[in-house]
Amino acid sequence: MASAIEVRDLCKSFGAFRAVDGISFSVPQGTVFGLLGANGAGKSTTIRMLCGLLAPSSGMARVAGCDIAKDPEGVKRSIGYMSQKFSLYEDLTVIENLRFFAGLYGLAPRRIETEAGEIMSLTGLAGREASLAAELSAGYRQRLALGCALLHSPRVLFLDEPTAGVDPAARRVFWDIIYRLADSGSTVLITTHYLDEAEYCGTVTLMHAGRIVAAGSPGQLKRERFPGRLVEVECDNPEAALAALKADPRIEEAALFGTRLHAAIAPGAGELIVEGILASRGVGLSRAESILPSLEDVFIRVISESEKEDRP
Amino acid sequence: MSRIRCMITKEFQQLRRDRRMRPILIIAPVMQILILGYAADTEVRDVPLAIYDQDSSQQSRALAQAFVSSRSFLVADRSSSFGEMEAAITGGHSEIGLVIPPSFGADLESGRGAQIQLLVDGTRSNTATVAMAYATATATSFARRLIASATTIGAAGPAVEARTRVWYNPDLKSRRFMIPGVFALLIMVFTVILTSLAIVKEKEIGTLEQLIVTPLARHELIIGKLAPFVIISLVIITLTLGASWLFFGIVPRGSLGLLYALSLALVLSTLGMGLLVSTISRNQQQAMMFSIFLFMFPMMILSGFVFPIENMPAPIRALTYLMPLRYYLIIIRGIFLKGSDLSVLWPQLLPLLGIGTAVIGISIARFHKQLD
Numbered sequence: 001m002a003s004a005i006e007v008r009d010l011c012k013s014f015g016a017f018r019a020v021d022g023i024s025f026s027v028p029q030g031t032v033f034g035l036l037g038a039n040g041a042g043k044s045t046t047i048r049m050l051c052g053l054l055a056p057s058s059g060m061a062r063v064a065g066c067d068i069a070k071d072p073e074g075v076k077r078s079i080g081y082m083s084q085k086f087s088l089y090e091d092l093t094v095i096e097n098l099r100f101f102a103g104l105y106g107l108a109p110r111r112i113e114t115e116a117g118e119i120m121s122l123t124g125l126a127g128r129e130a131s132l133a134a135e136l137s138a139g140y141r142q143r144l145a146l147g148c149a150l151l152h153s154p155r156v157l158f159l160d161e162p163t164a165g166v167d168p169a170a171r172r173v174f175w176d177i178i179y180r181l182a183d184s185g186s187t188v189l190i191t192t193h194y195l196d197e198a199e200y201c202g203t204v205t206l207m208h209a210g211r212i213v214a215a216g217s218p219g220q221l222k223r224e225r226f227p228g229r230l231v232e233v234e235c236d237n238p239e240a241a242l243a244a245l246k247a248d249p250r251i252e253e254a255a256l257f258g259t260r261l262h263a264a265i266a267p268g269a270g271e272l273i274v275e276g277i278l279a280s281r282g283v284g285l286s287r288a289e290s291i292l293p294s295l296e297d298v299f300i301r302v303i304s305e306s307e308k309e310d311r312p
Numbered sequence: 313m314s315r316i317r318c319m320i321t322k323e324f325q326q327l328r329r330d331r332r333m334r335p336i337l338i339i340a341p342v343m344q345i346l347i348l349g350y351a352a353d354t355e356v357r358d359v360p361l362a363i364y365d366q367d368s369s370q371q372s373r374a375l376a377q378a379f380v381s382s383r384s385f386l387v388a389d390r391s392s393s394f395g396e397m398e399a400a401i402t403g404g405h406s407e408i409g410l411v412i413p414p415s416f417g418a419d420l421e422s423g424r425g426a427q428i429q430l431l432v433d434g435t436r437s438n439t440a441t442v443a444m445a446y447a448t449a450t451a452t453s454f455a456r457r458l459i460a461s462a463t464t465i466g467a468a469g470p471a472v473e474a475r476t477r478v479w480y481n482p483d484l485k486s487r488r489f490m491i492p493g494v495f496a497l498l499i500m501v502f503t504v505i506l507t508s509l510a511i512v513k514e515k516e517i518g519t520l521e522q523l524i525v526t527p528l529a530r531h532e533l534i535i536g537k538l539a540p541f542v543i544i545s546l547v548i549i550t551l552t553l554g555a556s557w558l559f560f561g562i563v564p565r566g567s568l569g570l571l572y573a574l575s576l577a578l579v580l581s582t583l584g585m586g587l588l589v590s591t592i593s594r595n596q597q598q599a600m601m602f603s604i605f606l607f608m609f610p611m612m613i614l615s616g617f618v619f620p621i622e623n624m625p626a627p628i629r630a631l632t633y634l635m636p637l638r639y640y641l642i643i644i645r646g647i648f649l650k651g652s653d654l655s656v657l658w659p660q661l662l663p664l665l666g667i668g669t670a671v672i673g674i675s676i677a678r679f680h681k682q683l684d
Contacts, residue, residue: 051525073527081525087518091329092322103318104526132329148522 003062004029004156004187005050010059012045019045021210022059027189027203029155032182034201035191036299041207043191044084047160050189051081064155077105080149080157084164086142090134094125094144097133098151105152112151119147123177139170146177157181159190163197175200195295206299214302218295225301226264226293228252231274233261236284244281245274255300262297315528319536323510327540333506341498341548345555348494349487359443360388362406362431364397369417375428378454379410384446397431407433408443420458491556492644493617496637498552499545499575500582504607507541507586508599516595530680538583545579546572565651574643574657577664581636584672591678611637636671639664 005027012020020042027033035043048054050063052072060067066074088097098119102112120126123143128136133144142162149157159178163171175197178188182202190201198204199218206214214221235241238261245254245263250273253264263274271290278285327333361379365372379385388406391397400406409431419426430447432440514520523533549572556562564571585607593599612618614628615637621629632638639660646652646660654661 053521053524076525077527079525081522083518083521085518087522089322089326089519090517091326096322096325100318100322101526103321104315104523104528106315106527 002029003027004031005033005061005063005189007046007050007061008059010046010049010061011057012042012049012054013057018210020049020056023207023210023212025205025212025215027187029187030182030185031202032178032188032190032200034198034204035189035207036195036198036204036295037191037207042210043207044160046207047081047158047189047191050075051079051158052076077152078155080152080154082145082149082157082159082162084161086145086162088133088141088145088148091132093130093132094120094136095129097144097148101148102151107152115151115153119150122150122180123147124173137170138166139173142166142170142174143177146174150181155186157186157188159188161191161193163192163194171197195299198295204295206302208303208306211306213306214298221295221298222293225298228265228267228269229271229290230293230297231263231265231271231288232257232291233263233274233278233285234259234287235261235278236286240281241278241283244277244283248273248277251277253301253304255297255304257296262291262293264293264297264301315532316536316539319528319532320539323537323540337502337544337548338551340502341551342555344494344498345491345552346559348490349556349560357384358386359384359408359439359446360406361385362389362391362397362400362409363387363412364391364394364409365412366414367412367416371417371420371426372412375412375416375451375454376410378450379447382446382450384443384450401431401433404433407436407439408447410447487560488562488649489645491560491562492648493641494556495549495552495575495644496578496615496640497612497617498548499578500611500637501608502548503541503545503579503582504586504589504603505600506544507538507583508589508593508603509596510541511537511587511590512593512596512599515590534587534676534679538587541583541586542576542579545575545582549575562648564648566647566653570654570657571644571647574640574647574661574664577661577668578636578640580665580668581671584668584675587675587679588671591675611635614638616641633663634667636664636667639667 003026005025007026008024009022010020010024011018011022023042023046025033035046037043045054049056050061050068052068052075055072056069060069062068063075064078066072066078068075089100092100095116098116099112102115107115117126120129123146125140125144125147128140133141136144146159146162149159163174166174171194178190178200182188192198201218203215203217204221205212214225216224233241238256238259241261242254242256245251245261250266250269251263252266255262265271265273274288275285327337363376363379365376380387385408389396389400391400391409394411397406397409397411401409409429411429411431413427413429416426416428428451430444432444434440511520514523528536553564553568553571586603589599589602589606593602610631614621614624614632615635616632617637621632621638624632642660643652643657643664646657650656
């Protein structure tokens with residue numbers, strides 16, 4: 001399958017600061033690709049380079065067949081971009097926003113009306129043509145912003161934190177639209193803070209300090225990073241339990257999740273060793289059970305490993 | 313071209329919804345004309361006058377009468393001592409004092425020549441200067457009448473007499489002079505501030521970034537953002553023209569077409585300034601401050617609008633050549649008052665266009681660079 005996005009050794013420096021430090025990945029046509037990481041990990045800089053908004057310092061990338069450094073205008077014609085703030089003209093109505101962006105993408109007047117109609121039914125905005133964008137709820141505003149980025153039927157769609165500040169039900173609706181787009185052959189690159197959302201992506205890539213520290217499908221990442229079992233622990237003294245578990249060589253990793261602990265047991269060791277360790281330290285255990293790792297477990301593990309590597 | 317039209321349509325849709333800005337655009341020009349037309353009237357009339365007549369002769373009363381019957385003065389005090397006169401001027405009841413010495417009548421009779429004293433409140437220097445000139449003129453014409461009635465042909469009397477005729481604005485109405493200035497001011501204020509605000513607002517809410525990822529070319533973006541303000545400035549000119557005709561009956565003597573065309577030459581540089589401000593400001597408050605302090609204040613002060621350029625020290629005067637408003641004020645006053653045409657105004661037009669091109673060139677370069 002042809003790659004919609006192809007990135008090789010891409011770097012971006014701002015003065016001495018390396019925001020993006022030699023990343024490579026490729027995204028097949030028609031898939032949903034999640035770019036994850038904390039604030040400042042380099043996600044937005046990457047997206048902005050791929051959209052032709054920022055020139056890369058070195059490396060290359062092709063988006064929809066166009067080289068981002070040599071043909072940024074070609075890139076712009078074939079992509080849709082929704083920025084972090086889902087920037088719209090709040091003092092224009094829904095239909096005025098759509099018509100405006102359709103005009104900028106050079107759609108013929110007759111096509112503008114049919115495209116706008118299709119977008120409104122796809123995003124569930126039909127009937128709200130005359131509402132000012134400012135009057136829409138966050139969820140609708142987000143879908144309008146998405147609609148504005150879809151008018152010219154782009155082959156690749158870049159969504160930078162599109163669900164920030166949107167309630168869970170509206171996020172669900174939004175993801176349904178994303179799936180429908182991917183099914184019809186569009187490629188979607190999305191960044192998000194919500195790790196539960198990352199589970200919806202075909203492929204996820206985790207960035208940390210400008211580098212890619214993990215990549216693969218969510219299931220693949222979980223299997224690779226947690227070959228042994230993962231045990232969730234509830235106890236009366238989580239801090240003491242954490243210290244005890246971390247000190248034991250049979251526990252690969254232990255991390256605090258609120259009042260609970262997640263402990264990764266080295267392959268070969270039994271599930272009951274957690275109870276044994278805590279009992280030997282006098283920590284009162286109320287519950288310990290085997291769970292399936294989430295992407296959150298994966299990322300905490302990956303990032304703590306990569307930070308250990310960085311430290312000499 | 314269709315993308316530019318798209319941008320312009322959008323700007324006007326936004327303006328139409330802007331409930332606060334729309335009335336300002338329409339009311340401000342009319343208000344400014346009214347306020348500056350009436351209030352910024354620098355004509356001196358009815359200056360409160362204190363008279364201390366120590367002589368009380370027939371001649372001294374005739375002199376006092378000459379002042380009283382002049383339209384310029386209004387007798388506020390009749391003092392009977394220097395102390396009273398001082399109190400009148402210090403207390404602000406009178407701005408000018410006329411002291412007629414006791415020997416006034418006798419001196420005139422004897423042909424020795426008489427003296428009078430004028431005391432002027434210098435804290436109001438504009439009024440003082442003009443009032444003094446009026447007082448001197450009143451005294452001179454009194455003397456001339458006296459000479460004419462008292463002497464036979466060939467006797468004393470000035471051999472050369474200057475008779476002043478004021479052209480273009482014969483009654484020296486300051487309104488005629490102020491209103492063209494208001495034109496210049498309104499165009500400058502609206503285009504610099506509105507342009508910079510309109511661009512910075514898009515930067516603030518993030519739509520500028522959204523525009524840059526569309527196939528909209530940079531020149532289309534810039535033209536699309538600036539063109540609406542060219543149209544708005546034409547509307548402001550029309551409103552201002554209408555208001556000055558309606559309220560004061562003042563219409564330009566020269567060609568209206570030329571007035572519009574040369575005003576666009578000013579708009580070229582003011583739009584450039586607005587664009588420049590937008591490249592150095594992060595938010596709308598900053599844009600407002602930069603517009604006011606970097607461009608509007610210097611232009612008002614150094615263009616000859618407030619202070620006469622001839623009175624400025626040489627280094628400051630050199631700066632005035634950088635102010636587009638300096639050239640435009642000469643142009644607009646020329647068209648309004650003298651009916652000047654292009655054959656007279658081109659020496660002003662060339663630097664105006666030169667500065668405009670330079671300013672807009674620098675801003676476009678900066679704007680492009682910032683987007684990259």
